[in-house]
Amino acid sequence: MKSNEIKELLPQLFQRTLRDGGPLNALLDVMASLHEPVETVLADLATFFNPRTAPDKFVPYLACWMDLDRFFPLYCAQNEGFQRNADPISSGNGSLRELIASAAFLSQWRGTAKGLKHFLEIATGVGGFRLLENLDGEGQPRPFHVCIIMPDDAEPHRALIERIVEQEKPAYVSYELKSGSATEGREEP
Incomplete structure (x- = not known):
């Protein structure tokens, strides 16, 4: 949401007090910037559910949905200090993407x-x-x-x-x- 869209949701009393450079305008700008990352994700939500187009960090999450996380239990372990920078399986994220895409056939x-x-x-x-x-x-x-x-x-x-x-x-x-x-x-x- 843009700050002018948020402004429309405010009660009339607050809308009348808005002035350029005022503290309420600054607050609306902060609110708009907080919504921006979520709106970006929602605009391309379909790409998150396709294993071939999902962001790398989301692929292991999709694998969990398809019950493939049983093949990389250490990656999913919630141990303190565990590094999640590596790929979940030894052959890399590309193979994991293909496993997710083929999950119905494999099942x-x-x-x-x-x-x-x-x-x-x-x-x-x-x-x-x-x-x-x-x-x-x-x-x-x-x-x-x-x-x-x-x-x-x-x-x-x-x-x-x-x-x-x-x-x-x-x-x-x-x-x-x-x-x-x-x-x-x-x-x-």
Whole structure:
């Protein structure tokens, strides 16, 4: 609101006492400047709810709405002195934005190999994950087990990958995580 709009909301008695350079005019200017940041946000409110256009500081908040904060619990911890300057996930805010945008799809496919593979690829920003279902890392049959072979480029995100697999796999399924270089030459069944 501008100071002249605020002036219209004042009782008649106050409106009559307004003078250029008077203290009431100064107070109206301060009130107008206090409204300005809120009005700026409200003018572009739709951009806050789109994960691809939301301000960086708002993206983790959107992730909480989509229940993705379970993958970066330390970021959300309210410890005194905790630094919030870093990105919530190791692959950066861009990957978190894409996770938020894909949340409905990922929720639909939760507990499946397809859903887990897509989740890992979006979260890390690295393609090429392979899932061997009902086989161990040596290719031997093992019921209710999945061997996840991650590309070497995903190694810096290992902790994030482990958190995702723990949360997204069915509870009765065991898993092992191997790097792609450790399994080179082995063919996928």
